[in-house]
Amino acid sequence: MEQQVEVVVSGRIPKYLFGVLQEKYRDEVRQGLELCKNEDVTTVSDFINLIFSLTLECFNDPQEELFNSISKEDLAKLPNLNELVNDFIENGGSHFEMIDCLLDYPQEGYGFSSGCVSFFEDDATISISVDDNFLVKGVTLKEFANCEEGGNSEDDKETPEFLRVKELVENSNAQFILSHPDDGAPSWGINEQGSMFLNDWPTFDNWEQFCDGNDKDYGVTIYFDDITNWSFYFEAENFELKDLTFVNNNNAEEFRNSSYIIFSYLFYKNEQIEPSEEWIRDKGITLKYGDDHRETLGFYLYA
Numbered sequence: 001m002e003q004q005v006e007v008v009v010s011g012r013i014p015k016y017l018f019g020v021l022q023e024k025y026r027d028e029v030r031q032g033l034e035l036c037k038n039e040d041v042t043t044v045s046d047f048i049n050l051i052f053s054l055t056l057e058c059f060n061d062p063q064e065e066l067f068n069s070i071s072k073e074d075l076a077k078l079p080n081l082n083e084l085v086n087d088f089i090e091n092g093g094s095h096f097e098m099i100d101c102l103l104d105y106p107q108e109g110y111g112f113s114s115g116c117v118s119f120f121e122d123d124a125t126i127s128i129s130v131d132d133n134f135l136v137k138g139v140t141l142k143e144f145a146n147c148e149e150g151g152n153s154e155d156d157k158e159t160p161e162f163l164r165v166k167e168l169v170e171n172s173n174a175q176f177i178l179s180h181p182d183d184g185a186p187s188w189g190i191n192e193q194g195s196m197f198l199n200d201w202p203t204f205d206n207w208e209q210f211c212d213g214n215d216k217d218y219g220v221t222i223y224f225d226d227i228t229n230w231s232f233y234f235e236a237e238n239f240e241l242k243d244l245t246f247v248n249n250n251n252a253e254e255f256r257n258s259s260y261i262i263f264s265y266l267f268y269k270n271e272q273i274e275p276s277e278e279w280i281r282d283k284g285i286t287l288k289y290g291d292d293h294r295e296t297l298g299f300y301l302y303a
Contacts (some may be wrong), residue, residue, distance in 0.1 A: 003130050003239050005272070007232040007266065009141070011124035012283060014256065015224040017116050018207075018297035019105030020214045021048070021289065028078040029289075030112055033079070038069035045289035048220075051081065052102070052287050054088050055095040063089060095285060103220055106210040115207075119252060119298070121260040130239050136193075141262045145246070147189030153181035155274065161188055165198060168245060171270040177203045178247070185250075194242025199250050202265055203301055216291040216298050223286040223295065229278040232266050243269050255300045 021029065033047045041047055050069055053062040066085070067075075075082050084101055087093075099105075105115040117131040123140035128135045137142060156162050165186055169178045178200050179185030236243075246263035253259055266273045288295060 002235040002237060003077045005234050005236050006238050008127045008229055009120050009124050010229045013118050013120060013124060013226060013228045013230060015116055015118040015226065016295065017105065017222045019103035021218045021220055022102060022104055024080045025102065026218055028081045032070060032078055032081060035074040036069045041069050048289050049287050051085060052098055054085065055093055055098045058286060099222065106206045118265055119256055119261045120263050121258060123260065124264055135241060144190055144290050145262045147191050147197060150189035153188035154184045160189065164196065168267060168270055172272065175204050176272055177205060195244040195246065197263065198245055198247045201250055202247050207297065208301065211297050211301055216296065219291055219296050221288045221295045225283040227280040227283060229280065230275045231278065232273040233276045234268055235274050236268060245281060249300065251300055251303045253258060254303060255295060
């Protein structure tokens with residue numbers, strides 16, 4: 001009989017969206033920066049944020065902030081941006097709609113593979129229930145991920161854990177890419193309940209295609225600092241905690257400049273579990289443009 005399994009991770013969960021600025025805006029944002037009269041707007045990223053902020057709740061009036069930096073007459077010299085700005089001023093719109101207008105991003109695929117990655121850090125809480133009965137309830141990821149044993153694919157090839165990682169890699173969804181343990185890449189830890197915490201270089205094939213096919217100088221990273229609940233829901237027969245595998249990117253700590261990241265992706269046996277997000281409240285949104293910062297898709301994939 002199928003059991004209803006839900007893994008819920010809650011707290012301040014950082015999320016990143018990767019894309020590139022649409023081609024029709026690329027020359028205009030540089031021209032816009034040159035036309036700006038605001039001494040605090042010193043980079044193209046600053047100028048794009050003035051436009052992006054039209055959709056955000058800010059301490060200052062975002063329209064006033066924009067037109068104090070660039071006059072309406074000068075903005076009219078930039079036809080595509082002028083049309084975009086006036087449309088949002090007249091008709092409104094969410095920051096997600098603004099993102100769709102400004103950016104191209106990896107939209108093929110589903111969920112995380114469409115250009116987003118979240119980092120579940122050790123101060124978030126985790127609950128795991130089976131048919132509404134809790135096996136784990138409201139403990140921190142730091143406590144849950146306290147691993148009593150571990151290994152790596154160079155020194156521990158004869159262990160059951162190595163075979164488990166090998167099976168996961170060889171049977172995972174074709175969209176999802178993990179390093180093969182025979183290449184000596186992954187390392188892992190095992191917690192008290194037998195769950196695995198795997199460090200690897202996970203990605204999606206369409207992410208790599210997108211990164212290789214677009215000019216990194218026009219890359220955009222948007223960081224959402226939200227309070228959220230993430231639910232990983234699935235059905236399983238004879239569910240056991242030891243069959244959960246939490247996967248983290250080996251580059252994650254450098255990318256985010258944090259030593260507290262536990263995982264980004266969850267597998268049950270060989271199946272990746274796609275989560276749903278329940279947004280609770282916003283703690284801020286940051287947009288960064290160009291290849292002059294660490295938090296880029298290329299750095300996340302290849303650094």
